[in-house]
Structures are given as C-alpha cells and as structure tokens.
Amino acid sequence: MRTPLIAGNWKMNGLRRDAEALARDVAAAVTASEGVEVLVCPPFVHLDAVGVVLADSGISLGAQNCADAGQGARTGEVAADMLVDMGATHVILGHSERREFYGEDDGLVAGRYRQALEAGLTPVLCVGETLSERDAGQTEAVVAGQIRGITDRLGADSLGPGVIAYEPVWAIGTGRTASAEQAQAMHAFIRAQLAGIEGESAASARRLLYGGSMKPGNAAELLAMDDVDGGLIGGASLDAGDFAAICAAATRD
Ligand code: PEP
Numbered sequence: 001m002r003t004p005l006i007a008g009n010w011k012m013n014g015l016r017r018d019a020e021a022l023a024r025d026v027a028a029a030v031t032a033s034e035g036v037e038v039l040v041c042p043p044f045v046h047l048d049a050v051g052v053v054l055a056d057s058g059i060s061l062g063a064q065n066c067a068d069a070g071q072g073a074r075t076g077e078v079a080a081d082m083l084v085d086m087g088a089t090h091v092i093l094g095h096s097e098r099r100e101f102y103g104e105d106d107g108l109v110a111g112r113y114r115q116a117l118e119a120g121l122t123p124v125l126c127v128g129e130t131l132s133e134r135d136a137g138q139t140e141a142v143v144a145g146q147i148r149g150i151t152d153r154l155g156a157d158s159l160g161p162g163v164i165a166y167e168p169v170w171a172i173g174t175g176r177t178a179s180a181e182q183a184q185a186m187h188a189f190i191r192a193q194l195a196g197i198e199g200e201s202a203a204s205a206r207r208l209l210y211g212g213s214m215k216p217g218n219a220a221e222l223l224a225m226d227d228v229d230g231g232l233i234g235g236a237s238l239d240a241g242d243f244a245a246i247c248a249a250a251t252r253d
Helices: 016-029 044-054 080-085 096-101 106-119 131-135 139-154 180-198 200-205 216-223 240-250
Strands: 005-009 037-041 060-063 090-093 122-127 163-166 208-211 230-233
Touching (some): 005 090, 016 240, 090 106, 106 122, 131 139, 163 180, 180 216, 230 240
Parallel strands (some): 005 037, 163 208
C-alpha cells in the first residue's frame, strides 16, 4: 500500500515573513493524518525559518534542488548535507524550470540525485514532456529517457526511496491539467518502465506523483487514479486553504 504524498513546491516566492506565515497557515489548515504524507519545499533561504514553524506539525520539509557534489568549490550551489542540517528530508530534482531556464540535463540531475541519496534525502525526481514533444508523439520516449537518465548512470537499483513526479510541462503553471485518464496512462507507463528497470516489487512500491495545475477542483479525480500516489503542487501550494483541500482529497482511510 502506497501512502499518498502531497508536496508543495513554493518555487521562488515570498520573503521570510511570508514563508513563516504560509507555513503557520499550512500547519493550521492541514489535518495531520496517517493516510497522507505532507511535504513543503520553500526556497533554500527560508528552510530554517519554515522548519522552526513546522516543528512537531507532522509536515515534512524539502528543498528545491541540491548540488551534484559534496561541500567545496561550487559557488552558488547548496550541498545535500547542508539541507539535512536545516531539517530537510526531501529534495525536488530535475524540475522542468531547472531544465528549461538553467540548462540542467539528465547527467547533472543524476549527479544531484546521487548526492541527495548519499546525504539521506528522499529525491522527488520530476519528469515530463513539453507540448511540442507530446504533439510529436514523443511523450513516452522523453519520460522513459529521463528515468533512464538516472538509472543508466547510477544503476538499476539506484532510485532508493525516491519518488517520481510526472509533470507534463504544458500543464505547469498554465491552468491546463492533464485529464485523469492521461495522467493514469502515463503513470502506468512509468510504473511499467520501472518494473523493467528495478523489478516488479520495487516498482509497485514506488510513489508516483502527478504535477501540473493540480488544485482543489481537480485533485480528487486525479488522485483517485490507481497509479497516482499524490501530487506535486506549485501555485495552489501558496494558498494554505487550497493546499489543505488537496491534502484532504488525497487522504486514504
Ligand atoms: C510545479 O511547479 O511543480 C507545479 C506542478 O506547478 P503548478 O501546480 O503551478 O502547475
């Protein structure tokens, strides 16, 4: 049985006081339950402050990236063990905004993934196709390639506790959501790919999140799909009420 995970990606939003207020509101609005795991991922510079607010809330803390090397000469990067030191347990990797705006490719994401695992973080690996790739019929090849981008480099058993977030790029921040059927089809495809890489048992235990304009109005339908084990939420995670409603929709008794 896979416990659903709802992860909020706060992206590059808010000053410290905003992050603290949002964390307080989320902690108050989200009903702690064993039926769902809840994670928030603020910007690096707010991890410490948000961690203080969330202490004892049952809500986990994650970062939005980590370096592909250990501490040392990597100006502007943040090492995975520094994130653990801030109280983070998870890290988002390979987000499409990183791939698009900062040129991150599968090799770099694999290096980050390895560092995250070595530090004891759970990676949330983002995969997904652009609209032109979908229109060209390349969706499955792109997504399979992004997963193999990790396992070909790090090994078939290398995903560890990692979570995979299927995020069609055309649905991120656009208000355009994949239909529940489209999401399920891709999640089933990803699980089948994983079964071929790491074996049936590891693949059936691995959590697969959907991300892309998930909000209270569409969450229940998406989360009801067999292979959708939670969500990675951008815009709606900045509103505590909306985020809590998505968490409630994911809760399994
Ligand atoms: C995201 O950035 O991971 C995301 C899913 O954003 P949004 O929910 O705003 O589409």
